[in-house]
Structure formats: C-alpha cells, structure tokens
Amino acid sequence: MIRKLYDVIVVGAGSMGMSAGYELARRGFKTLLIDAFDPPHPLGSHHGEPRLIRHAYGGGAAYVKMALRADKRWLELEEATGEKLLERSGVLNIADPDVYSYEGRFEDAAVHGVSIESLDAQQIHERWSGVRLPDHFRAMYEPNAGYLYSEKCVAAYKKVALQAGATLLTHTFVTNIKPEKSYVTVSTKDDEFMAAKVILSAGAWFKTLEPFVHLPIRAVRKVVGWFEPSGKSFDAGAFPGFTFGNASGGYYGFPSIGGAGVKIGRHDTGVEWRPGEELEPFGTYPEDEDDLRRVLESFLPGAAGKLLRSAVCKYEFTPDDNFIIDTHPEFSSVLLAGGFSGHGFKFSSVVGEMLADQVELGKWGQDVGLFSARRFAQEDN
Known part of the structure; x- marks a missing residue:
C-alpha cells in the first residue's frame, strides 16, 4: 500500500466538498477529493434540479450575510465557467x-x-x-431571489476544481481516518493518503465515518x-x-x-x-x-x-436545523461541514470559501457561532 501526500483531503465531494476543493486548488493547495460515487449523482442531496436561493433568510443575520456572499460567489462561478447557474425568478x-x-x-x-x-x-x-x-x-x-440549477452547479465546480489542479477519486469509500501529530491519514480499501488538513463533508453518509466523528445528523x-x-x-x-x-x-x-x-x-x-x-x-x-x-x-x-x-x-x-461548520472536537486538523438540513445547497459556494479560509488563514471569514459542533454536547450536559 503506497501512501500519497496532499496538502488537503476532502472526504465527500458533493456540493460543499466540490466547492471547497475548487477554492483550495485555486489557492495553490495540493487537494484530493474523495467521493463514494461520481458527482453530480442521484445518491446524495444535490440532484433533482433546481434549488431555491433566498437572501431574506430565517435564522438571523449570519444566514443573511452568508446568503448574500453565496450569491456573489455563484455569479463568479458562472463567469468562470460560462454556465448559466442562477435564475432570478423571485x-x-x-x-x-x-x-x-x-x-x-x-x-x-x-x-x-x-x-x-x-x-x-x-x-x-x-x-x-x-x-x-x-x-x-x-x-x-x-x-432578487430565485433558483440554482443544482446538478449544473456541482458539475461546474467539478470542472473548475480539476482545471485548478485538484485530484478527484470517485467510487471510493473511506474506511478509516487517523490523525497523527503533524498529518492525517485517510484510508480507503486500496490506498492510504496523507494530508496536513482533512475536510469531512459526507452529507447523508456521515454515519459511515463513525466512530471517528459522532454528529447528531x-x-x-x-x-x-x-x-x-x-x-x-x-x-x-x-x-x-x-x-x-x-x-x-x-x-x-x-x-x-x-x-x-x-x-x-x-x-x-x-x-x-x-x-x-x-x-x-x-x-x-x-x-x-x-x-x-x-x-x-x-x-x-x-x-x-x-x-x-x-x-x-x-x-x-441536525436537531435544531442549523448547520455544522466547525473543527473536529478533538482534532484541529480535521474540519467538519454537515447537517445542512434541507436548506444548505444555496450556501455551498460560500461554505467552500469558508473552509478554504480556515485552511489557509486559520479563520472562517463568516460568523459560525450558530454552527458549532460543540453546541450539541452542551445541550446534553
């Protein structure tokens, strides 16, 4: 078994993961995306066009700011790919x-x-x-709200991520994640990969990553x-x-x-x-x-x-329908993005940017107070 070295590994290359992969690759990070299928596909949460995008959002100012930033990033993706992705239907x-x-x-x-x-x-x-x-x-x-063509959006991020130098490994299940002192090892059936940072964005498949991470999704x-x-x-x-x-x-x-x-x-x-x-x-x-x-x-x-x-x-x-965007409770080298509760797709453009900001700059770039994974442990106490 040969170990292959990357700067960042993204486990789950759906809407959030593919967006993060593009953001990281274009910033010069050697990035590996691993997915159990081949995005876009009908086995996750991004198929069945389209998805609403709104800005006057429930949940408070953090969501409104993220929605407005996400809108801008979708327009930038349209410009980068020449694809029509957002329709302002109201x-x-x-x-x-x-x-x-x-x-x-x-x-x-x-x-x-x-x-x-x-x-x-x-x-x-x-x-x-x-x-x-x-x-x-x-x-x-x-x-000024409207809808996004979800599968075209994922395909567009896939295209620009690969063009920016990201590697995509499809039809591959992750079998183990093991943080070490200065790197994280991600294992599949046939290979092991190492990276300084790992992003987990496994959608409905988060339970397959237990017991490494337990999330109430x-x-x-x-x-x-x-x-x-x-x-x-x-x-x-x-x-x-x-x-x-x-x-x-x-x-x-x-x-x-x-x-x-x-x-x-x-x-x-x-x-x-x-x-x-x-x-x-x-x-x-x-x-x-x-x-x-x-x-x-x-x-x-x-x-x-x-x-x-x-x-x-x-x-x-999630129990409160708010997202989980956080570092792993025990391992700061592992980032979490999940529990998008049926209203997250519109935000995937900005979530990818936030994850890349955390990897590159050590900060999220948006208010993530609502999205702490630790809030659920606090509720149990």
Whole structure:
C-alpha cells in the first residue's frame, strides 16, 4: 500500500466538498477529493434540479450575510465557467400568519439591504392569478431571489476544481481516518493518503465515518414531484419560486422550467434513512404524492395536473436545523461541514470559501457561532 501526500483531503465531494476543493486548488493547495460515487449523482442531496436561493433568510443575520456572499460567489462561478447557474425568478414566501411570521426576516432584510415586499392574499392573486389563498394569508416576496440549477452547479465546480489542479477519486469509500501529530491519514480499501488538513463533508453518509466523528445528523428520505400545469401562468418567467407554510406543514416549489412541470416538495417530515439501506422509490408511501397534490389543489389548483416526474433524495437534519461548520472536537486538523438540513445547497459556494479560509488563514471569514459542533454536547450536559 503506497501512501500519497496532499496538502488537503476532502472526504465527500458533493456540493460543499466540490466547492471547497475548487477554492483550495485555486489557492495553490495540493487537494484530493474523495467521493463514494461520481458527482453530480442521484445518491446524495444535490440532484433533482433546481434549488431555491433566498437572501431574506430565517435564522438571523449570519444566514443573511452568508446568503448574500453565496450569491456573489455563484455569479463568479458562472463567469468562470460560462454556465448559466442562477435564475432570478423571485421567490414568494406564503404563510398562514397564525402559524408563521416573517417579521424577523423583514428586520434583517432592512439592515442588510435586501429588497422585499409584504403582500396580502388579494395582492398575491392580482399579481399571480393562479394562486388561491384564504384572505388572512400573507407573503414576503423577494424579487432578487430565485433558483440554482443544482446538478449544473456541482458539475461546474467539478470542472473548475480539476482545471485548478485538484485530484478527484470517485467510487471510493473511506474506511478509516487517523490523525497523527503533524498529518492525517485517510484510508480507503486500496490506498492510504496523507494530508496536513482533512475536510469531512459526507452529507447523508456521515454515519459511515463513525466512530471517528459522532454528529447528531439524521438522514431522512425526501420526495419531490413535477406536476403538469394548465396554461402558461406557471411557466418560468411568469411564476416565481415559492415556499408555503401552514398548519399542514412546510413546502417549497418552482415554476415549470422548460415544460418540466411545477416542482414541489415538502420540507418537514420524512422517513429516516441509514447508509447502506435501500432508498425507497417515489410512491412507496401514499403521502409521497398525496401531500404534494393536496397543497397544489388547495392553493395552486391550476398546477395540480398529472404527475409528470418524481424523484427521491435525502435531507440531513441536525436537531435544531442549523448547520455544522466547525473543527473536529478533538482534532484541529480535521474540519467538519454537515447537517445542512434541507436548506444548505444555496450556501455551498460560500461554505467552500469558508473552509478554504480556515485552511489557509486559520479563520472562517463568516460568523459560525450558530454552527458549532460543540453546541450539541452542551445541550446534553
């Protein structure tokens, strides 16, 4: 077995890992990316185009600042690759105010210069006639938000990472991680690799890295469906991305892009999944389609046509739905990026930058107080 030496090894080359790999390689670090599959692929959390990107974000100022920086980095990736990755469709966030309020977001948006509008049910219907809401519903509309083509984003980062000199090892499972005094050894079935720093960004597969690292990340099976709309009012360019929340749950969706149908998914609930288990196909449970169709029939009736396509993916929830971006509790040479809880993709451009900053400069470049891995140990005490 031959040991190969790198400056940084990234374990898990999905959205976060591939972004970090590019950032590191372009800064001159000899970088190895290891993935159990071959990104972009349908076995993680980044497939099933697209993903929303918003800036007036729940969770406080740290998220807003990261979202704005992420947006800038996506535009830079577009320029570097010549690929169209971000569409500014606007995002309409609809809620029953008896269940959810956007007040905190309005305050953060004002502080950070994010353009938003407050709309009532009648104003929403006047602007987007296909939306049917009870009179007391309200919305926060963000005109400069939109969506990202997730698989194209990962492919774009892969392209520029390799061009910058990163090495990508695909279809390879990591079997062991062993920190030594001045380096970390990462083992696979056939080889050993050494680096001064290691980044773990394994997504739903974090449990395969135990017992080296224990994180309270719960992987959950999620489904999305594309439904045939009537007419053109739900087409991309005419209809925005959207989120929806009431007593029945939280949902998100997209206009019909290129005739694909209106995409909708449910943010909450889900069946727990563990690495190695079969990911049950769409339709295994009646609620796979029923939950999605019920929301469309109630509030976007013109988009509740036949199911055109479906997909199954994974969320990786932390107990508080906030991310984990931190150093390993015992080994400062190992960085952690995980638990993105179904709302992390939009941030992958800035998370990669943050990880590279920590490697190169010894600082994150963003406020990571919310994202400490140690917060869970504190809760247990």
